[in-house]
Amino acid sequence: METIPNGGKVTPQNLDIEAALLGCLLNNGQLYPEAVEGTGLSEKDFYDPRHSLIFKTICDIYEEKRMPDILTVIDKIRQTPSELEESYVFELANKAPVISYESLQEYCDTIIEKSLLRQMISICGEIADASYSQKDSFDDIVDHATTKLIDLSNKRQVKDVKPLSELAQKELEQIMKAKGGITGISSGYDQLDKLSSGLKPGDMVILAGRPSMGKTSLAMNMALEIAKSGLNVLFFSLEMPSSQLVKKLISIECSIDSNHILNGSLESDEKTRLVNIGASICELPIYFDESSYLTIADIRSKAKKLDDTLRKKTNTKRTTPNRLDCIFIDYLQLISTTLFKEDRVRQVEYVSKNIKLFAKDLGIPIIALAQLNRRIEERASKNTVPLLSDLKDSGSIEQDADMVMFIHRPDFYKPVEERKNEAEIWVQKNRHGQTGVVKLRFVPRYTRFSPIDPSEQD
Secondary structure, three states: OOEOOHHHOEOOOOHHHHHHHHHHHHHOOOHHHHHHOOOOOOHHHOOOHHHHHHHHHHHHHHHOOOOOOHHHHHHHHHOOOOOOOHHHHHHHHHOOOOOOHHHHHHHHHHHHHHHHHHHHHHHHHHHHHHHHHOOOOHHHHHHHHHHHHHHHHHHHOOOOOOOHHHHHHHHHHHHHHOEOOEOOEOOOOHHHHHHHOOEOOOOEEEEEEOOOOOHHHHHHHHHHHHHHOOOEEEEEEOOOOHHHHHHHHHHHHHOOOHHHHHHOOOOHHHHHHHHHHHHHHHOOOEEEEOOOOOEHHHHHHHHHHHHHHHHOOOOOOOOOOOOEEEEEEEOHHHOEOOOOOOOHHHHHHHHHHHHHHHHHHHOOOEEEEEEEOOHHHHOOOOOOOOOHHHEOOOOHHHHHOOEEEEEEOHHHHOOOHHHOOEEEEEEEEEOOOOOEEEEEEEEHHHOEEEEOOHHHOO
16 A cells, blocks of 8 residues: 555555456456446546556457457557556456456445545645645635535446336336326426426526516515425525515515515505414525525535435425425526636536536426526517527526526516516426416516416417
């Protein structure tokens, strides 16, 4: 075992397991696709450079659709400049233990684990060097470090191959449990649920619109309905204080004029409703974070901390284990990163990609609000219905999202009495279902979006 100079600490590695794995593959190349592929193991994960070269050679031979063995490996090594002695390859094969398929997979996991620990040490060394040099700001160092650590964490999450029988059984059970055609979390709006079949675990859902369209209000309406069904909701508000969001929530649920709440002039019937409904509002499982500066790492950390806390609490109102069920982010383009400082498009691409990865990692839907650019107003056709190309700063939002829906209020651009306070929710991308438009009624007094009877729609 080799040590590093600083304090004589042992570098994470296991040369015996590396040698045993390679020896088995040299003796029986047929084990490679069965035991190694799908684990995520690469030549960079080996500590001994000789082992790294031998493993890469085995991989190359298999990619050439040939079966690797000791002779093909040595022949290929001879074709490339290398100081590796052929006798060492024979030595690995001769000393290889007889192990099972399961043992080989465990060996792969061990080698990857040691590699990740070495990479962790390297990243921490970079953080320490940057901190000592003081050339970068604290926020820059933290953002750079957390980005690398998130990438390292994502490398570890290699999924095992599963048979159809196992996957199909799970899906059949979920389909049987679905109510009213909803296989995900209900948005609170039946017509929207019919299009989307609900907000799915692992999905990134984009709710976009121009300023003053009511994105935050619609998000609060959805969060309220989700929480009323007994599910836990985390709402990140980078733009608006949580006190304002709570006022919106009270206005929606108690049917109290939002202006009366702001100026403290509640009417007698509004006070009665507040007294009768206020206690139930306090019990809703909605959690707010109003930090105006948040990175992807911050969001991951806070969400996972809340999820861990909820899992430790008993909730007798639920038939499923208590956990974090849904996240709202208001809004995507306000999430901070110190990466790609001169390139706003790449910054938004980074944020969008990592929101999707986190939704998949946590296994819950994340609804991220997003701004649209001004091209809608400047469009020569005067068509103000948003398009996917109108998403501000990056096309990657459209690519990463599982569902993209736009909030559009026609009377905002061209007042027509018959369509006053009518809101259209345009679902223009949906990986799991249909696209289309859902019409809602916006009630400005209560910042409430209410369903419109389908018979009233055009």
